[in-house]
Amino acid sequence: MAEQQLPVWNNGGIEPPANLQQDGWQPGVKPPAQYFDWLFNRAYKCLEELQAITEALETNKANGTDLTTLNNKVTQHLGGSVTDDNGIHGLKIERGIFTPTIYGSTTAGTPVYLNQHGFYTLIEKIVHFDLYLQLNGIGGMTGDVFIGGLPFVSENTTNKIPTFQVTIFGNIDLQAGETTVGGITLPNTTAIRLNASGDNLVVRVLTNANLGAQVYLRISGFYTRN
Structure with a gap:
């Protein structure tokens, strides 16, 4: 579970033009506040998505459904023979x-x-x-x-x-x-x-x-x- 609060920034601002995103700020340029709003909002949204993924992985791990556990179960299932007595394939x-x-x-x-x-x-x-x-x-x-x-x-x-x-x-x-x-x-x-x-x-x-x-x-x- 995440320990830090997300830096919420809901103002989507205005995306800077492609040349500015490529070359960055030049000396003497005074960027408009909408550009900073766009940057802060994008950073907030990306961090929010990463935090959601992390929380989902932690929940899945606690429930035994994380990728490592699932991979182990798949390997065990594929390794089991359908003719094993009361095997994992369900055949009695x-x-x-x-x-x-x-x-x-x-x-x-x-x-x-x-x-x-x-x-x-x-x-x-x-x-x-x-x-x-x-x-x-x-x-x-x-x-x-x-x-x-x-x-x-x-x-x-x-x-x-x-x-x-x-x-x-x-x-x-x-x-x-x-x-x-x-x-x-x-x-x-x-x-x-x-x-x-x-x-x-x-x-x-x-x-x-x-x-x-x-x-x-x-x-x-x-x-x-x-």
Whole structure:
């Protein structure tokens, strides 16, 4: 904040001619008072402008919006990656693990797990997951086969049903012509229902009768959370 009062001079006077501004006062010249008024007024206006700029810079510095602070913030912003977890760009990213399960719709059963792993990345409301299951017995499960334990409840929107490809599978008994195992997640659930499909065949829901003791499954995909 300025400590000295501005030397106020509001009379704008008359601007001296260009030759006088170039050559200055000559001996014996008696300049009119209006010329001095013009000079004093110009000096006052320039000092007033400088004082306003200085006060604005001090205010901005106090508010953290001075040029140095802003430059540092810009540098930090440009240096931040859009994929940084909860980064300065505002993109919300979360990573974690979950424990997938396998169960029957009629009798859940008590499967024996040799491997049971799940990993996810949440980007805003988009969930990407990878899961891996390896069994050494299905433990008496019966009914349609489900994979449970997804990390987030799926979006509760009618007819929005994400589909997933079972990228690697083993010890699953497919019927003639079936070549692919996949899955769907119904709205507002954390489970995948397994299906079998093939060329010119109706999609069929897998049941416990299709599972051997040593089932092996790897599934990955995307879905939208609630």
